Amino acid sequence: MPKAPFRRAACALALMLVGASPAQAQREAQQGMPKMEPAAAPAEPDAIPLYGQATPGSAASEVWSKAGGVDYTVRNVTRPTLTPVLPDPAKATGAAVVVAPGGAFMLLAMDHEGWGVAHALAAKGIAAFVLKYRLLPTPGDEGEAGAYMMHKMMAGLPDPTRQPTLTDPEAAADGREAIKLVRANAARWGVDPARVGMIGFSAGAMTALQTVLTARPGEKPAFFGYIYGPQPRVDVPADAPPMFDALALDDPLFPSQGFPIAQGWLAARRPVEIHGYQQGSHGFGLGVPGTTTTLVMDEFVAWMAMQGMLTRR
Template sequence: MKARKAVLLALNLALTVAVTAPAFAQGGPPPSEPVAAPAEPGAIALYGDKTPGSAASEQWIKFMGRDLAVRNVTRPTITPVLPDPAKATGAAVVVAPGGAFMMLAMDHEGWNVARALADRGIAAFVLKYRLNPTPKDDGEAGKFMGAALQSELGHPMTGELLGKSSAPADGKAAVAWVRAHATQYGIDPARVGMIGFSAGAMTTRRVGLDADTPSRPAFLGYIYGPQDAEPVPADAPPMFDAIALDDSLFPSKGFPIAQAYLAAKRPVEIHGYQRGDHGFGLGVPGTTTTLLIDQFTAWLSMQGFLTRKDSK
């Protein structure tokens, strides 16, 4: 029973929302509540008239009366969050929320992140990618997701949750979509990157490193993703890699993926926060994880991605 609670707690951290499962009844996180789907002004069908699925499949919840999350997404969308033109740098980032490929933490790791980037002059595009299906009932969904996650602890990059997901395909399409509409949004198509959190980080990694990606992002923000190594292409995009060293979902293995980057002679920066656990989003108060977006922005500036072509 203790092991089961630990797995479900890890799931809660991974999704950044509490699932209404019986294991949370004694002293666990407060349950989420089902809510009507938000309006999502500005959301654009990712594949235009060919976009699959329907918004009717979606099930939305609100965590602690504050953060919206969604399950059973079958219709992918992309939502622009733009900076004040006076501050715009011409750089853009596709934002991929996490949720174990079974849920999306749309506020915590999506819209909130996009607004923070826009405040710093970076155009952000929140990707609501397709998810692996879960039971309609919230309680049953909690059990289902807990079991699915438990089966993949220790090997998330090679597990079925990622393997069966449409997230990497939607991520590739999102980067291509932003580049295709760069003029419309005042963006330099050569400075379109991607940042992802947890499952969104894994999605970002696949979009950036898969050899068959025709339009790799210019840079990658890899936020509390698994640190497992894999071969890094000679033309891999620069990577900003951040994780808390007390991450309870992806326990510390060091930084093998960063070491693989170094072996490939590709730019990489590592931030290993002392505390923050999994799912810290824009930061846990009282920890250095609150510096994440400013550090990511400073890194982008150091790489030259925030310098406009017309700058002198």
């Protein structure tokens, strides 16, 4: 059984996954989950069904909430969508990034790790596409859902030194389809199909990684950002795309044990960059004020430029 400090860390993680800041999460972890206020589904006029007319599920299954009355989260997604957030044409670089929010495969932090990230990328001339991928089912009632998600998350994290066992193959399938959809509509959205990448946060990072590992040759993202995902080494394919790996060294969910996953990229002679921030906890999103995690998006974009992904063609 996990020790009490890890239980508190996991509880703090759960809070951050639903939109609470790391500092708020650490405070509220002692009292349980933050108040999740039911919310009407936001208007998503630009959301595109991921598989066209064949898209499974229904929007009616979705349970929307606001964490602390502020940030949108959604559960029970059965109908995946992709929402374009396009840059000013005068600033557009032609690069594109599919954005995968996190939430332990049971929830998506749509504001914190989705729309906010997409708008930050678009402001830098990068076309962004927020992926609302399919999730594992949770109870409809907020109170029941909180307890259920905590139980499932703890079961999926039996030991902080091991790879999480909580996964969802449908999320990776949606990641692969999102890359295909952006490339198929490259002319429509003004992007270069050879410069379509992905960035994911926590479970979204795991989704991005599985997209890379399971996509057929020629269909992988051109690059990807792996933001506060677990770090164990994986088998790296010879055609693996460049990886940007970022984690706070005080992450309570994935305590620092080096960066074996990045070492695997190096062993495979594939490009990789590592950022280990001194502070930031888990779920820092676009950054925790007062820490260097606030530089994560600037560094990711600078890294993209170093890979030649921002060069107009």
